[in-house]
Amino acid sequence: MSSTIATDSHGLSDSWTIGERVCAALMPLIAVVEVLILTVTGCFSYCPCISIIDQNHKCTYTAKDFAILADETRFTVEEVEALHVLFKRLSSSLIDDDSIHKEELQLALFQTPYGKNLFLDRVFDVFDQKRNGVIEFDEFVHALSVFHPYAPMDEKIDFAFKLYDLRQTGFIEPEEVKLMVVAILIEFDMNLPDDLLEAIVHKTIADADKDNDGKISREDWKAFVSRNPSLLINMTLPYLKDITSVLSSFVFKTEAKP
Amino acid sequence: MKKVRRKIGKYEVGRTIGEGTFAKVKFARNSETGESVAIKVMAKTTILQHRMVEQIKREISIMKIVRHPNIVRLHEVLASQTKIYIILEFVMGGELYDKIVQLGKLSENESRHYFQQLIDAVDHCHRKGVYHRDLKPENLLLDAYGNLKVSDFGLSALTKQGADLLHTTCGTPNYVAPEVLSNRGYDGAAADVWSCGVILYVLMAGYLPFEEADLPTLYRRINAAEFVCPFWFSADTKSFIQKILDPNPKTRVKIEEIRKDPWFKKNYFPVKLGEDEQVNLDDVRAVFDDIEDQYVSERSEITEGGPLIMNAFEMIALSQGLNLSPLFDRHQDYVKRQTRFVSRKPAKVIISSIEAVAESMGLKVHSRNYKVRLEGVSANRVGQFAVVLEVFEVAPSLFMVDVRKATGDTFDYHKFYKNFCGKLGNIIWRPAGTMPNSNLRKQMTL
Numbered sequence: 001m002s003s004t005i006a007t008d009s010h011g012l013s014d015s016w017t018i019g020e021r022v023c024a025a026l027m028p029l030i031a032v033v034e035v036l037i038l039t040v041t042g043c044f045s046y047c048p049c050i051s052i053i054d055q056n057h058k059c060t061y062t063a064k065d066f067a068i069l070a071d072e073t074r075f076t077v078e079e080v081e082a083l084h085v086l087f088k089r090l091s092s093s094l095i096d097d098d099s100i101h102k103e104e105l106q107l108a109l110f111q112t113p114y115g116k117n118l119f120l121d122r123v124f125d126v127f128d129q130k131r132n133g134v135i136e137f138d139e140f141v142h143a144l145s146v147f148h149p150y151a152p153m154d155e156k157i158d159f160a161f162k163l164y165d166l167r168q169t170g171f172i173e174p175e176e177v178k179l180m181v182v183a184i185l186i187e188f189d190m191n192l193p194d195d196l197l198e199a200i201v202h203k204t205i206a207d208a209d210k211d212n213d214g215k216i217s218r219e220d221w222k223a224f225v226s227r228n229p230s231l232l233i234n235m236t237l238p239y240l241k242d243i244t245s246v247l248s249s250f251v252f253k254t255e256a257k258p
Numbered sequence: 259m260k261k262v263r264r265k266i267g268k269y270e271v272g273r274t275i276g277e278g279t280f281a282k283v284k285f286a287r288n289s290e291t292g293e294s295v296a297i298k299v300m301a302k303t304t305i306l307q308h309r310m311v312e313q314i315k316r317e318i319s320i321m322k323i324v325r326h327p328n329i330v331r332l333h334e335v336l337a338s339q340t341k342i343y344i345i346l347e348f349v350m351g352g353e354l355y356d357k358i359v360q361l362g363k364l365s366e367n368e369s370r371h372y373f374q375q376l377i378d379a380v381d382h383c384h385r386k387g388v389y390h391r392d393l394k395p396e397n398l399l400l401d402a403y404g405n406l407k408v409s410d411f412g413l414s415a416l417t418k419q420g421a422d423l424l425h426t427t428c429g430t431p432n433y434v435a436p437e438v439l440s441n442r443g444y445d446g447a448a449a450d451v452w453s454c455g456v457i458l459y460v461l462m463a464g465y466l467p468f469e470e471a472d473l474p475t476l477y478r479r480i481n482a483a484e485f486v487c488p489f490w491f492s493a494d495t496k497s498f499i500q501k502i503l504d505p506n507p508k509t510r511v512k513i514e515e516i517r518k519d520p521w522f523k524k525n526y527f528p529v530k531l532g533e534d535e536q537v538n539l540d541d542v543r544a545v546f547d548d549i550e551d552q553y554v555s556e557r558s559e560i561t562e563g564g565p566l567i568m569n570a571f572e573m574i575a576l577s578q579g580l581n582l583s584p585l586f587d588r589h590q591d592y593v594k595r596q597t598r599f600v601s602r603k604p605a606k607v608i609i610s611s612i613e614a615v616a617e618s619m620g621l622k623v624h625s626r627n628y629k630v631r632l633e634g635v636s637a638n639r640v641g642q643f644a645v646v647l648e649v650f651e652v653a654p655s656l657f658m659v660d661v662r663k664a665t666g667d668t669f670d671y672h673k674f675y676k677n678f679c680g681k682l683g684n685i686i687w688r689p690a691g692t693m694p695n696s697n698l699r700k701q702m703t704l
Contacts (some may be wrong), residue, residue, distance in 0.1 A: 076367075076525060086585065111269050119579030147582065149404035150371065150527075152327065156403070163580070164571070179573050187577055188598050192656075199653040204570035224571075227292045229402050231571050236403050239586035241368070 033102075060139060069138060073145035079243045080141060088135050099134035118183040122163045147237040155237040161221045172208075172216040177201045265289070266343055267336055267554040269297060285348065294348035295333060302340055304375045315546040317388045317412035318344075319539050324386060327529055328379040330399065330409040337545040343554065349407045351400035356463075358395060363464030370524060372398070373458045375406040377522070378529050380450050381513045388412045389446025393453035394433040395460060432456065432466050436481040436505045448507035451516070455502030462495065463488050465522060467503065481505055494521050565605045565628040568650035568658060597675050602687045605649050605657055612647055612659075615681045631664070635672075643670050654660040 002229045061084060063077075070077040091100045093107055102124050103113035109120060127135045127143040135143075145151060146159045162168075166176040178201045185191060192200075208224040216224070225231050265271065269286040276283035281300045288295060331347035354372065358364070364372070376398065380390065390397075390411050398405040435452035437444040442609040459467045467485035470476040479485070483505040487496045498521040504510040516522050543549075574580070601608050605628060612630050617622050622633040628649040635643075643666025650658045661678075663671040679686060 074527070109582070111576065117577070117579040119574070119577040121579075123579060123582070134425070152404070153401075153403060153405075164574070177570050181570050184573050184577050187579075190598070190600055192600070196653055196656055199656070200570050200573075203653060207569055208571075228569070228572070231575055232402070234575055234580045234582070237582055237586065238404075239583070241404065243367075244585075 065138075069141045073141055074148040074150055075141065075145065075240075075243070082244045083141055083144065084137060085097055087140050091137075099136050100140065101134055105135070105236060117187070118161075118166075118180065122166070126159065126162050144237070147235060148240045149236050149238060150241070151236075153232070156232050157222050157225050158218070160225070160232060160235055161218055170218070172221065174205050174215065177204060266297065266338075266556055269295065269345065271297065286345075287421045291515045296346045296348045297348060298344040300342045300344070302337065302342055314412075315444060315542060318546075319542045320386050320388050321412040322385075322537055322539060322542060324383065324388075324411075326379055326382045328375045328406050328408060329382065329411060332412070334541045336368075336541065337548070338553050338556050341556075342545055346409070347407075349399040349401050349409070351402050351404065354395055354398040354400055354406065355395035357400065358460065358464065361464075364461045366462060366492065367525065369458060369461035370521070372406050372461060373454070374522065374526050375529075376408065376454055376457065377513060377516055379406070379408040379411075380454060381517075383411050384513065390450050390453070391438075391440045391446060392433075393450055393457060395457060397542060398457070431480075432468055432476075434480070435507065436483070437507050439477055439480060445507055447513070448510050451502060452507075453500055458502070459485070459487075459499055462491060496524070544622075565649040565651050565657065568652050573652065573658075590647070599659050599661070599679060599682075599686045601657050601659060601685050602655055603685045604655075605651070608649055608657060608659060608685055611682060611685045615678060618681070619678070641666060643674070645671065645674065 001094070020123065066077050066080040066084070069075070069080045073080075075083065088102070090104055091098055092107055093104045094113060095101055095104070105124055106115070106117070106120055107113045110117070124135065127139055129139050129142065130136070134174045143159075161172065164176065164180065166174045166179060167173075178197055181197055181200055203216070208220050210220050210223055211217065265484060266286070268288055268290050270289050272287070274282055274286040275285050275296065282299050284297045284299060285297050286297045287293070318332065318335060322334070325331070330349060333345040333347065336343040336345065376628075380393070383390065388411055392410060395406075397409045399409055401407055431439060433453045433456045435444070435449040438449050451684070468476060468480050470479060483503050485503065487499065491499070498519060501511040501519075502516070511519075602669060603611070608628060609625060613623050613625060616630070616632045620634065624631040624633075630647045632645045632647070633643075635641075645661060646662040646664050648660045650660065652658050661675060
C-alpha cells in the first residue's frame with residue numbers, strides 16, 4: 001500500500017506540474033474518521049440553535065438588521081430570517097461562531113472539509129467581500145441575492161467575472177483560464193498534455209476576446225456570456241425563489257432527529 | 259451525418275418552436291455572432307395588402323429602438339419574395355402559461371412579482387405609443403433566470419388585424435377588454451390594462467375570470483365585468499383586481515395609478531433601463547415599402563453535422579465547487595451522478611463504438627446528433643435504468659464524452675459505467691505515463 005501510494009505520487013509529480021499546485025495530497029485514512037466525528041458533532045451542536053432562548057442568546061442580529069438586509073437585497077424580511085437559520089447551521093458546523101469558515105462551506109458542498117478545490121476557493125473569496133477570511137451573515141445574504149432567479153443578469157455576469165478573474169486584475173487572462181481548466185480536469189479525473197490544454201485555452205480566448213488584446217475584459221465577457229447563456233447556469237438557485245418553504249421543511253427534518 | 263441546413267440571410271434556421279394561424283416561429287442562430295434568435299415567419303400577402311400597414315410599420319420601427327429587460331428585443335425585419343421574417347430575441351425559459359398549467363396557481367408574492375414586471379414592460383411601450391393589444395400568458399415568456407419577457411409588442415396587428423378582431427379571432431377572447439369586443443374604436447392603453455388584470459387573476463387563481471361555453475354569455479359577462487374572486491384572494495388583492503377589471507375604460511385604473519397602489523408597491527424593485535439606441539430603420543422601410551432589391555436570400559444547404567463544441571468556461575461551469583445547490587437541498591445524491599472520459603478518436607468512431615458495446619450488453623440504443631440514450635434492465639431485475647452519453651468537442655481532434663444517469667438506481671449506474679468503460683477501453687484516451695488512479699482514489703474517499 002505504501003509503495004503503491006509512493007509510485008502514484010511520483011507519477012503525479014511527473015505528469016502534472018501545474019496540477020500539483022492545485023491538487024491536494026491523497027487523504028489519509030485518519031481524516032475519514034475525523035470527518036465522521038466532526039460531521040456528527042456538527043449535527044448535534046446545531047440542535048440548540050432551534051431553541052428560541054438559545055437562538056436569542058447566540059444571535060447578534062436583530063429584526064432591524066434583518067429589515068436593513070431585506071432592503072438591500074432581493075429577499076423579504078421573512079426570507080432573510082430563514083437564511084439566518086441556514087447561516088447559523090453552516091457557521092456552527094465545525095467552529096461555533098457567527099461566521100462561515102472555508103472548511104464549513106466545503107463541508108456543506110462536498111461533505112468533507114478536506115481536499116482542495118480552486119472553484120470553491122473562488123466562491124468563498126467572492127462571498128467574503130470584507131476580505132477578512134470568513135463569511136459574515138450580511139456578506140452571505142448580499143452574495144446569495146445575486147443567485148436569486150430575479151436578480152438582473154448583469155449582476156450574475158459580473159459575479160461570474162469576479163469568480164474567474166483569479167488574480168483580480170480586472171481581466172480573465174489565458175494563464176488563469178489554463179489553471180481553471182487544469183483544476184476542472186482534475187475534478188473529472190482526467191489529465192491532458194500541455195499542448196492540448198493550450199489548444200482548449202487558446203480556442204476559448206479567441207472566441208471570447210473581441211478586442212483582440214489577448215485577454216477577456218468585462219465587456220468581452222458580457223458579450224461572450226450573451227452568446228453562451230449556459231455559462232451562467234450555476235449563477236441561479238431556484239430554491240431562493242421560495243426560500244421560506246425550502247428551509248422550513250429543512251429545519252423540520254433536522255428538528256425531527258433528536 | 260448529413261442534414262439540411264436552411265439559411266435566411268445570415269441566420270441558420272433550426273426547429274419550429276411555435277405555431278399560430280398567421281405565423282410560425284423558428285429557432286435560429288446568427289452565423290456571424292453565434293447569437294440565438296427566434297424568427298417569426300409570415301406570408302407577405304397577409305400583411306402588405308392590409309390598410310394598417312403604416313401603423314404596423316411605425317410600431318415595428320419603435321420596437322426596434324426599445325430596450326427593456328422585460329420586453330423581447332426585436333432585432334430586425336427581413337423580407338423575401340413571398341415572406342416577411344421578424345428577427346426576435348430568443349428567450350429560453352419557456353412560457354409563463356406552461357408554469358401556470360404545471361403549478362395550478364402561483365402564490366400572491368410570485369404573482370405580484372410577474373405583474374410588476376408586466377406593468378413595467380407595458381408602461382414602457384405605452385409611453386412610446388406602442389400598444390400590445392394581445393396580452394395573454396402565452397405571450398409572456400420566461401428567460402433562463404425566471405424573469406418575465408413580454409413578446410409580440412407592436413406585432414399583434416400583424417396577426418389579428420387590429421379592429422377586425424371579432425371577425426378573425428380563432429380563440430375565445432378571454433383576455434380582451436369589453437370595449438374591444440364592441441368593435442368600436444378603443445384606447446390601446448386602457449385595453450392593455452384590462453388584459454393585465456385578467457392575467458393577474460389567472461396567475462393567482464389558476465383559472466380564467468371569464469370563461470363560458472357559449473360566446474354570447476361570455477361577451478355579456480365580460481361587458482358587465484361579472485366575475486368572482488376565489489376565497490384565497492386577500493381583501494387587498496380583490497380590491498386591486500376590481501379596479502383593473504372595470505368595464506368602463508374611462509374610469510378603469512391607469513398604469514400610473516397602479517404604480518401608486520400599495521398592493522403593487524410591495525417588494526417592488528424598479529428596473530434599470532438602458533438608453534434607447536440609435537438604430538438603423540432601413541430594414542423596416544425596405545420590407546413595408548416592398549423594395550425588391552433588398553430581398554433577403556433564402557437557401558438550403560446539405561452539410562455534415564458535428565458534435566457540439568464545448569469551450570473552457572462550459573467545462574469550468576460543471577465544477578461541484580461552483581454548485582451551491584447542496585446548501586439548500588440535503589437530499590442531493592453525493593455519489594457522483596456524472597462521469598466523463600476523453601477520446602481522440604473521430605466523433606463518429608466514438609458513437610459507433612458506444613453503440614456496438616451497448617448492443618453487445620443487450621441494451622436498447624437510440625442515437626441522434628452525437629447523443630446516445632441507452633436503456634436496459636437493472637442488475638437486480640427490479641427496475642429500468644437509462645443512461646445518456648453526449649459527445650462534445652473540446653479541442654481539435656479531442657472529444658469529451660459526458661455520461662450521465664437518466665433514470666434508475668445510482669449504484670446500478672456506477673456498476674454499469676465501470677463495465678461499459680472497460681469494454682470501450684480502446685477509444686478512451688489515457689496519456690502515456692499516467693497511472694489509472696481514479697479507482698484507487700475513489701476507494702480511498704469511500
